[in-house]
Amino acid sequence: MKTNRCSILLILIFYTICLTQAKIINKNVERSLDISTQLVKELTKITATNSDGKPISVYTFIVPAADRKNLAFIAARDENKKELKYTEKVVDGNHQFSIAFPKSTATEVFTIEAVYTKKLIPHPSQIPQSGKQLVRYEGNLYLNSLYETKSQKLSVLLSSANILSYTQTKPFNVASNKIKYGPYENIEALSNQSLVIHYENERPFLTTTRLERIIEVSHWGNIAVKENLYMEHTGALLKGSFSRYEFQKDARSGHAIKSYKTILPASASDVYYRDTNGNISTSNMKVMRDFVELELRPRFPLFGGWKTHYTLGYNIPSFEYLFNAGDNYQLKMRLIDHIYNDMVIDEAEIKIILPEGVSNIEITTPYPVKRLPNEVHYTYLDTVGRPVIIMSSKNLVENHIANFNLKYSFSKITLLQEPLLVVAFFFIIFIIAIISIRLDFSISTTHSHKD
């Protein structure tokens, strides 16, 4: 009975929402699509009005189900660049993002930023070493919208002027590496017109297939960060053989990834870059004013389909990231950090190792992540072990670089435990030595030999 009533109520609410929303129209939509890198960055500026003049409380933005797995990041902002909250649900195979406006007016102007990964498909999928990497973008020329759109424009930014083919729906205009579509007037809701662009994209298609980030907090003033990275070139595969001669002759060798830059915090020190075979000697570190730039060169250039794996680690002083009030501490650090520009992380696991004897752990993350059960880690002079907080997340991009907030309590006296342990150990050793030297354990008296 109760559930029935509830569901009826929900349906009613849903209908009223639909009814109110039906009156919303997109007065003007300006989309810009940046497909110059391996990512698809879509920035949509929507001017929505309510035709009956009532304030808009909720606007629903939709992403087709096929695109949802590629969608790494989505955020809505109002005119003042203030973040708007949204909730996600699935209706008719589409993912609806319902954006709520805190101060609803009849006309709302806002932008939606969406970043998609793996939407640019190399075509052909295999190229020889000297070949150029061509990719295809497939999408919708119009805004996927539940509402009717009065006028919309789309500008596409490509990485080069070498465009093999593109959808030619008038009006459009091509200028070097830019294509401008529109304005298109009075587009029905949920209309779909395919947009296909086949062009040259020589930007690195590098994916971090797995990232293991370990943050080890020490209350002696240091935070050690260690990242295990598994990289793969996910662009067009290398066809045929690799030739060192060609590679040396033609220094350009477009799609091969020779090096990339990682940006570390300004106070990073003792940086190491190694793999299972030891140190990788081909890296350069530049210390800038507010960051450290690390130019990493893998042991070998990465061609399509080639993989590599390495470990990057550094130390940072804890006073910049760890704050306390009495015995209550707060750690504020980046959940993931920069690896290379326009990065894609398929899978990330973040481990935070806290000192021994920490209690009341409480973590807030900037975006939802999967929390795995805590583990215990043992290192130098540990007795009961250190708590390890483990989180994992998938499909991350640069926009996900944000701080987490970890609160815990820790009594400072515990710091003395480890030095005391060492002192006690040596004390006992010496005592044993002193006693054993003074005792005679021999079963018979030793007699000196004669020469």
Added chain:
Amino acid sequence: MNHSPGLVSRRSVGYKSLITFTVLLIAWLAGFSSRLFAVIRFESIIHEFDPWFNYRATGYMVQHGFYKFLNWFDERAWYPLGRIVGGTVYPGLMITSGCIHYILHTLNIPIHIRDICVFLAPIFSGLTSISTYLLTSELWSRGAGLFAASFIAIVPGYISRSVAGSYDNEGIAIFALQFTYFLWVRSLKTGSVFWSAGAALSYFYMVSAWGGYVFITNLIPLHVFVLLLMGRYSERILTSYSTFYILGLLLSMQIPFVGFQPIRTSEHMAALGIFVLLLIIAVLRHLQSVLSRSEYRKIYLFGVIAAAVIVFTGVVILTVLGVIAPWSGRFYSLWDTGYAKIHIPIIASVSEHQPTTWFSFFFDLHILACSFPVGIWYCIKNVNDERVFVILYAISAVYFAGVMVRLMLTLTPVVCILAGIAFSNLFEVFLKEDNNSNTFAHKTISYVEDHDDNSMEKKNLYDKAGKVKFRPKHDTLHETRSGIGSNLKSVIILAILMILMMFAVHCTWVTSNAYSSPSIVLAFHNNQDGSRNILDDFREAYYWLSQNTDDNARIMSWWDYGYQIAGMANRTTLVDNNTWNNSHIALVGKAMSSTEEKSYEIMTSLDVDYVLVIFGGVIGYSGDDINKFLWMVRIAEGEHPKDIKESDYFTDRGEFRIDSEGAPALLNCLMYKLSYYRFGELKLDYRGPAGYDRTRNAIIGNKDFELTYLEEAYTTEHWLVRIYRVKKPNEFNRPSLKLSERILTPTNYITKKNPKRRKGYIRSRPTVIKGKRTKKLQ
């Protein structure tokens, strides 16, 4: 203590142990730190070839446990044969570092197994110097022991095998060797079962660590035998040798790799023979006490002769019957330096198995090489049971070191012992009187110098206080010299100190320049700006293999690189540095020295996916595969004399040339093609010609060729390592066969083509005539 009053002597005991402790500690530290050049210049990394296998095996043991390790069948080596690792290694090294790892990890000290492996040899060098100290002080005096300990801590002959990262059996085996000898000498002196059981245990550790245990198992019986010849038989010898032999025999048979060898191979028969001989002599001695003199003489002669005959014929018969294996080839090569070159080219191809040059004696031992005969002389002059041992040790080790460069390692400890004795005596003679003035002078000098001199200076102090045993002999010497005065003495002392200082400098220099290169990372100094460049091509290639080839890919390379590929790339190899199967290596050698076509057959029969060659022509690296190529040919010729002939690879004038005048067999073999593929187009500098090989200083002879059956998969930055993928049969267009090479000769086929003899003839076939309708068959 005849010149020091009781008060001083009681105090001097404390000083003595303090000085001993300090000197040994300093020796340990100095030995440890002088082995760290490679770690400081490069990184904490495993060096060279064999250590990579040991490291991999240790890693396996740490990961899977000891019993799994003993049963480990490594299917990644010797494809398709595989290798039973547990039964073919000396596990002592792995167990040692595995134990350290285990202990540290139970104490929650998370040290990576690689770091333990890297630093194991330097740490054991400290233990070696302590056991050398113990051995020398048993043999001579504690002062000499301190000298010997300081010498062995830094002597290049030992450092060459024990730098950080050189994770090899020898690193711990020298410690075990010295310690076994110490315990043996101690047990011989005391005749105590305790010490000889200790010697057997230490021998057990040595057996588990290194194949060189055969040296112990022959030297100790030899010692006993010589003592018997010298008429120095005693109950002590009987007790200690029989305890040592029986316990050592039983313990050594516990190592799976050794197994029943101690009772079934000729190498171990000497120990058994001496054991039997010793027992017979003991019985005769006993009879002597029972029987009358004349009776005894008869029995004695008869007994000794009968025993010798029985033992000898027994061994010979057993050898003939095949119960006892005859001497192995490696053993013969110790006596005849030309043996390996003729019969076992694979042993001769290793540079460390070459006879030692005079230069390397000086290089590895410096002043010790000159001073250790003095030590022998002192030992012979004042011979006793245990000094016989060190004399035999020295003589046999000198001989073996002359045969093989590698065995310099067994010579080094005894050289240090004897040189320690020599220097200790020198100082005893020249420092004994005029303590105050002399020691003061030396103190100031030696503080400026290295620790070694420091330690030696302290030893002098100690020598004066404690060691007066040999004083009477030199008293006469001293008497005559006292007339010359203290000035001459101090000049001599200064000269000796100077020599020792130069020794320390030389040791450091040799260690730093010759023995501290990891050999998988090469460094060179840029002449223009003096900057240091690193060539990391080996790891680049191995890492590429590990990341970008199939996990089960099989890689063919010359055996030198087998362990490294397995260790760093974790891929299956065909042959590796454990050269147990000569014919398999010869097959790889044959593939490398045949034409591409023929080697493709070999490669497909061995399921090879990738071929790896080392090519130094771009950077002038001399240890590459073309320079090793003649060994491949020779080894291949040994097994396949019909297909491969060494003379084919030389020019008519007998030269090995890679330029256009080179032998055609060489210019078309697989190794040549893989090394020089597309190298003919490469210009190393603007003015030079294309295809100029810097290692051999020649323009290559065969420039324009394409590979049919292989394709370049990866070449490292400096072309040092080149990896080729073997194409699958469907991936290439088979080159058309020449008419003469076809098995089904086309002429044969044509002649048989007449209507009657045609194959597959249908009897009632309708004849078709053009333009006419065929008759329908009913």
